[in-house]
Amino acid sequence: MSINLVLKGIFSALFLASVLRISTALILPALGGLITDLSGSINISLEGTMLVSAFTGVIVSGFSHNVWLGVLAGIAAGVLFSALLAYFHLYLGTNIILAGTALNILASGGTVFLLFMLTGDKGSSSTLASGVVPTVNIPIIKDIPFLGTVLSGHNIFVYGAFVLAFLINQLLYHTKFGVHLRAVGEDPVAATSVGINVRKTKFVTILVSGFLASLGGLNLSMAYLSSFQRDMTAGRGFIALAAVYLGGRKPWGTVLAAILFGIADALSNQLGTLNIPSQLVQMIPYAITIIALVVYGIRNQQKLIEQTKRFQERELARSKSEQQD
Amino acid sequence: MAPLVEMHNIVKIYSNGVVANNGVDFQLEKGEIHAIVGENGAGKTTLMKILYGSEQPTSGEILINGEPVVFKSPVDAMKKGVGMVHQNFMQIPSFTAAENVVLGHEPAKGVRLDKKKAIEVTKELSEQYGLFVEPTAITETINVGMRQRIEILKILYLGVEILIFDEPTAVLTPQETKDLFKAVRVLIEKGKTIVFITHKLREVKEISDRVTVMRNGKIMGTMKTADATKEGLARMMVGREVFLDIHKPAMKRGEKVMSVQDLSYVSETGRTMLRDLSFNLYAGEILGVAGVEGNGQTELVEVLTGLRVPASGRAVVDEIEVTGKTPREVRQAGVAHIPEDRLSNGLSLASSIDDNLIVDRFDKPPFKKGLVIDQKVVENNGKKLIKEFSILTPNGELPVSSLSGGNMQKVVVAREFSSDPKILIAAQPTRGIDVGATEFIRDQLVKKRTDGAAVLLVSADLSEVMSLSDRIITMFEGEITGVFPNASKVGEEELGYYMLGVKRQTAEEMEAML
Ligand SMILES: Nc1ncnc2c1ncn2[C@@H]1O[C@H](COP(=O)(O)OP(=O)(O)OP(=O)(O)O)[C@@H](O)[C@H]1O
Ligand SMILES: [Mg+2]
Numbered sequence: 054m055s056i057n058l059v060l061k062g063i064f065s066a067l068f069l070a071s072v073l074r075i076s077t078a079l080i081l082p083a084l085g086g087l088i089t090d091l092s093g094s095i096n097i098s099l100e101g102t103m104l105v106s107a108f109t110g111v112i113v114s115g116f117s118h119n120v121w122l123g124v125l126a127g128i129a130a131g132v133l134f135s136a137l138l139a140y141f142h143l144y145l146g147t148n149i150i151l152a153g154t155a156l157n158i159l160a161s162g163g164t165v166f167l168l169f170m171l172t173g174d175k176g177s178s179s180t181l182a183s184g185v186v187p188t189v190n191i192p193i194i195k196d197i198p199f200l201g202t203v204l205s206g207h208n209i210f211v212y213g214a215f216v217l218a219f220l221i222n223q224l225l226y227h228t229k230f231g232v233h234l235r236a237v238g239e240d241p242v243a244a245t246s247v248g249i250n251v252r253k254t255k256f257v258t259i260l261v262s263g264f265l266a267s268l269g270g271l272n273l274s275m276a277y278l279s280s281f282q283r284d285m286t287a288g289r290g291f292i293a294l295a296a297v298y299l300g301g302r303k304p305w306g307t308v309l310a311a312i313l314f315g316i317a318d319a320l321s322n323q324l325g326t327l328n329i330p331s332q333l334v335q336m337i338p339y340a341i342t343i344i345a346l347v348v349y350g351i352r353n354q355q356k357l358i359e360q361t362k363r364f365q366e367r368e369l370a371r372s373k374s375e376q377q378d
Numbered sequence: 379m380a381p382l383v384e385m386h387n388i389v390k391i392y393s394n395g396v397v398a399n400n401g402v403d404f405q406l407e408k409g410e411i412h413a414i415v416g417e418n419g420a421g422k423t424t425l426m427k428i429l430y431g432s433e434q435p436t437s438g439e440i441l442i443n444g445e446p447v448v449f450k451s452p453v454d455a456m457k458k459g460v461g462m463v464h465q466n467f468m469q470i471p472s473f474t475a476a477e478n479v480v481l482g483h484e485p486a487k488g489v490r491l492d493k494k495k496a497i498e499v500t501k502e503l504s505e506q507y508g509l510f511v512e513p514t515a516i517t518e519t520i521n522v523g524m525r526q527r528i529e530i531l532k533i534l535y536l537g538v539e540i541l542i543f544d545e546p547t548a549v550l551t552p553q554e555t556k557d558l559f560k561a562v563r564v565l566i567e568k569g570k571t572i573v574f575i576t577h578k579l580r581e582v583k584e585i586s587d588r589v590t591v592m593r594n595g596k597i598m599g600t601m602k603t604a605d606a607t608k609e610g611l612a613r614m615m616v617g618r619e620v621f622l623d624i625h626k627p628a629m630k631r632g633e634k635v636m637s638v639q640d641l642s643y644v645s646e647t648g649r650t651m652l653r654d655l656s657f658n659l660y661a662g663e664i665l666g667v668a669g670v671e672g673n674g675q676t677e678l679v680e681v682l683t684g685l686r687v688p689a690s691g692r693a694v695v696d697e698i699e700v701t702g703k704t705p706r707e708v709r710q711a712g713v714a715h716i717p718e719d720r721l722s723n724g725l726s727l728a729s730s731i732d733d734n735l736i737v738d739r740f741d742k743p744p745f746k747k748g749l750v751i752d753q754k755v756v757e758n759n760g761k762k763l764i765k766e767f768s769i770l771t772p773n774g775e776l777p778v779s780s781l782s783g784g785n786m787q788k789v790v791v792a793r794e795f796s797s798d799p800k801i802l803i804a805a806q807p808t809r810g811i812d813v814g815a816t817e818f819i820r821d822q823l824v825k826k827r828t829d830g831a832a833v834l835l836v837s838a839d840l841s842e843v844m845s846l847s848d849r850i851i852t853m854f855e856g857e858i859t860g861v862f863p864n865a866s867k868v869g870e871e872e873l874g875y876y877m878l879g880v881k882r883q884t885a886e887e888m889e890a891m892l
Contacts, residue, residue: 227491229484236470236481243468247482247532248453 062323066202071322073203073211074277076315078103078286080214081269082293083311084221085262087304090297091225092258093238097153098138100290101160102263103270106131108164110271111183111281112171120184124271131267132260134160139259143252157290165283178274178281185279186210186271210272215308217265222304234258266290288339295342299349310345317341380444382408382571383429383460383540388438390424390595394780395772398424399435400595406540411562411572413582413603416592416615417812418784419770422575425592426542429573430462431455460540461533465548467525468532471518475511476500479531503531508564523554530561541565542573545783547581548810552670552838559585577784577812579608591615616814626824629848632661635832636682636801641691641701643677643856651677653856654691657892659801664823664833666847666865668840669877674856675836676718679805682834683715684708685723695801709738712800716790716807718836724790725778732760732774735793767792768815784811795822802826805836820846840870851892852876859883861891 062068082099089096096102109130114123134156141152169175188208195205225231236244237254245251269289274281292314299313300306317338324334383406390399398421406412414422427433429440431449440447442458449455452462469478476496477484485495500513509527517525526546533541543562547555562572562585574586582589583603590600591614598614636659643652651674659665669675680686682693684705692701695711709715717723725734736745736756744755760774769788771781778786787810794802804823808816823846827833837843843850847865851858852873860876860883862868875881 228489229486229491232473232477232481232484232491236473239470239472240468243470244482246452246464246468247536248451248456249482 056327059323059327062326063320066199068319068323069203070207072312072315072319073207075318075322076312077211077214078269078272078277078289079293079296079311079314079318080218080308081210081272082266082290083296083300083307084214084218084304085265085269086294086297087300087302087307088221088225088234088258088265089255089262090294090302091238092234092255093241094142094149094255094259095294096135096138096259096262096266097150097294098135098156098160098290099262099266099269099293100286100288101153101157102131102134102266103273103286103290104160104164104284105134106267106270107274107285108168108178108270108281111178111181111274112167114184114275115178115181118184120186120275123184123275124186127271127275128264128267131270132263135259135263135266138263139256142259143256161284164281168281168283176283181280183280184275186276208272208276210268210276213268214272217268218304218308221265225304230254230257269293292338292342295346299345313345314338314342380441381405382443384441384444385425385429386439386441388425388428388440389436390421390428390433391436392780394776396780397595399428402438402592402595402597404590404597405600406571406573407588408571409566409569410587411566411574411585413586413589414573414575414592415577415579415582415589415611415812417594417814418788419782420592420615420812421595422592423544423782426462426544426573426575429455430460430542432462456533456536456538459538460542461536461538462542462544463526463529463533463546465544465546467529469517469525469528471516473517474513475515475517475520475524475528476513478517478528479503479511479513479535481532483536499535500531503534507531507534507561507568509561523550523557526550526554526558527561530565539569540571540573542575544575545577545810546574547576547578555581577810577816579611579813582606582611583608593617612813615812626846627828630662630828630830631848632830634658635661636693636695636834638682638693639691641678641681641693642689643674643681643686644689645677650689651856652681652688655856655858656691657851657858657861659832659834661800661830661832662827663848664827664835664846666843666850667834667836667853668843668850668873669853671838673853673877675853676805677856678853679715679718679803679834679836682708683713683717683803709797714794714797714799714802716794716802716804718805718809720787720790725786727779728777730760730775731764731769731771731778731781731789732756734778734789735760735763735774735796738793738797763792763796767795768818784815787811788815791819791822795826799826799831801832801834803834803836806838807835808837808839808842840873844868844870844873849891854879858888858892861888863891 082103085096086099106127110123110127113126114120117123138152138156141147142149165175168178172178172181174180186208188206189212191205195201225235233244233249233254236249237251241251270286273285293311296310296314297307299310321334321337325331385402385404388399388402391397402425404425416422424433428435431452431454447458470481479500480496485492485499497513500511504511509530511524511527511531517528530541546558550558565572576582586603588600589603589606589611591598591611593615638655638657641652641655642650645651655678667675677686681688681701684700684703684707688701692699695713698711700708700711721727736759739745740751745751757774764771764774767788769792770785778789791807808819811819823833823835835843835846844865850862850865850868852860854877859879
């Protein structure tokens with residue numbers, strides 16, 4: 054295939070639509086990563102949580118022939134899975150990185166094991182007829198050329214991701230719980246001194262992050278694809294964490310960063326048609342993640358230096374005016 | 379009528395066996411400012427921690443308005459109207475002042491926060507008590523004085539009646555201290571009651587109605603401030619006569635040991651903190667540096683001790699250039715350093731007292747034996763210095779973090795004095811230290827100088843600089859504005875003019891005296 058065709062592909066409405074679809078599986082866990090990071094106990098088992106939910110959703114919907122039961126079960130599994138992390142970390146005092154890593158490994162192995170037990174296949178659930186969530190056609194918009202293709206006709210998780218981003222933003226900055234969450238993350242001693250329950254706050258936050266990650270997982274196996282594949286999350290739970298930092302630890306910033314990674318992902322799909330080694334192409338999303346983080350790190354450092362400078366200048370001015378009094 | 383607060387027979391034994399309070403009876407009357415003084419480790423902070431619920435007494439009871447109360451946490455105490463103005467501010471750096479004031483008890487409309495209300499409440503309280511803060515300023519960008527006011531507003535918002543201040547002025551500049559005292563008086567006018575822990579007897583006399591003296595976990599007495607004298611209080615605290623005046627034998631100035639030439643320093647952010655500084659330091663003298671904090675003194679000390687690299691110029695000790703060298707090389711040239719920020723530069727809080735006392739010499743005999751450190755020698759060294767410098771601790775194996783603030787400083791002082799330096803650079807050596815220990819440290823400084831060491835003394839306490847120094851230089855905005863070769867002949871007011879840059883000597887005038 055020629056470059057021309059690829060370029061045409063990239064600048065098409067279908068490509069943009071695919072970016073939205075692909076990004077959803079990053080936006081949702083990234084929001085979960087964001088809130089836990091802000092609360093001071095970052096959930097690094099997003100990857101495992103997504104996997105567990107993706108698996109549970111497929112299995113339950115497959116055996117019950119009910120999509121919604123599958124979705125509910127997937128959410129419940131994800132929330133329970135993160136409750137495990139919260140319990141280890143907050144009540145037994147385990148290091149969250151260690152506990153999270155252990156859970157990720159458990160999820161990866163455990164889903165394959167159960168998959169084999171239940172379907173006799175170690176790679177995918179394709180023998181099982183599992184459910185797919187419905188898509189939504191937005192009235193009026195769907196009839197606008199180009200825009201209609203980009204925005205309309207997605208599955209409910211795509212729209213859900215943006216609604217949740219809005220809600221998380223509200224939660225963090227406009228509710229008591231959000232303020233307490235951020236206070237706990239920045240200075241737990243100060244938060245405790247005014248009667249905020251640090252452990253409870255972190256516990257609830259981790260559960261909510263489990264909910265968000267579970268939607269991300271379900272999006273992979275019950276919308277983007279219609280089956281479970283072993284390790285189908287492919288590091289999205291970790292890229293989501295990178296998006297948190299790249300997004301400046303703000304909800305909309307995180308969403309934008311997740312979309313950036315989504316673009317890289319979609320791009321590698323497009324380029325896959327070119328005559329380049331596929332391994333190289335598949336590297337793109339991960340390479341872009343690293344480059345973006347480095348650029349972000351450098352920019353941040355500069356910003357910090359400027360901030361200190363402004364602060365000192367102001368203080369100097371203040372001390373001068375004080376001396377004049 | 380019963381007193382507002384009664385603490386009966388309070389005993390507090392920490393888990394490491396330290397008896398911090400040993401049968402304390404303490405009473406607080408409504409509407410008074412009650413100062414608590416006492417040596418480092420006397421148990422002042424502990425007693426107040428018990429009153430505001432952050433520590434639980436081993437035995438004893440607390441009555442508020444005649445009613446027995448039990449505080450399991452500061453939140454319990456807050457509900458009964460007792461609040462603490464923390465010295466290490468309990469604030470969320472990225473929040474605004476108003477958000478910090480209402481933290482934990484935010485006004486809300488349904489589930490949505492009412493941010494306008496938070497700002498209003500902060501403004502109202504701020505005006506009501508004359509504690510100026512900018513409600514929308516981000517906390518991490520504002521200065522210490524305002525952060526302290528936020529801390530006060532925070533507990534006022536929760537409706538406390540009793541405010542406990544633990545060494546509130548230790549972090550403040552003289553101007554900020556004045557403002558704080560003004561605010562404290564307003565608080566009293568509005569019917570609040572205040573406990574004020576301090577080491578500065580001048581502050582006790584200035585602000586308090588009554589004063590309680592603690593020693594060794596016990597109360598030595600409570601009296602009306604009007605009936606107390608500084609000397610009497612000092613004697614009660616220490617259990618012996620304390621000489622607030624310093625006895626200083628005549629100076630025998632020796633040869634030049636350090637020469638600083640055209641030293642300039644520019645901070646990471648591009649601000650010039652030191653501008654072409656030149657002076658000499660002689661054996662057998664104490665050279666005092668007077669200046670309002672933030673005029674380059676910290677940077678001067680840190681450049682001279684190898685913690686910062688100067689932009690230009692140099693400092694020479696015995697023909698060897700020390701600027702740009704590592705702190706270790708500077709030490710090897712015979713320079714000892716009592717740092718201003720002892721918690722981060724002077725001590726390793728998690729390490730034992732013994733280890734902290736040898737960090738500058740562990741690689742030399744007798745501490746080094748073959749390839750390893752001789753623990754026996756380390757331990758004995760610790761024992762000796764703990765005794766000599768009266769560091770209050772059951773033993774030297776405990777981490778420095780278990781010591782009271784003043785005793786931490788003694789560990790630094792003990793290490794630096796015992797290194798037998800040729801040059802001693804002391805930054806704020808007596809900050810946060812009780813009168814007894816202050817007297818001891820000042821005596822030691824004078825003794826070192828009389829024995830032939832050169833001392834560079836930087837202190838925010840003008841009276842300390844004036845009474846200890848043989849020669850004084852004043853610093854303003856990174857420059858030397860005056861030299862006073864005869865420290866005993868210059869008045870406080872005169873120094874003040876030079877410290878504020880109102881008066882300046884010309885370079886020619888200064889040259890001969892630097
Ligand atoms: N958390 C703790 N664990 C063990 N010992 C402690 C603890 N806090 C204080 N101590 C010890 O209790 C004694 C009293 O300490 P406290 O802090 O009450 O003294 P202080 O009078 O406030 O002294 P300073 O003037 O130096 O602040 C000291 O010997 C100190 O080492
Ligand atoms: Mg104390």
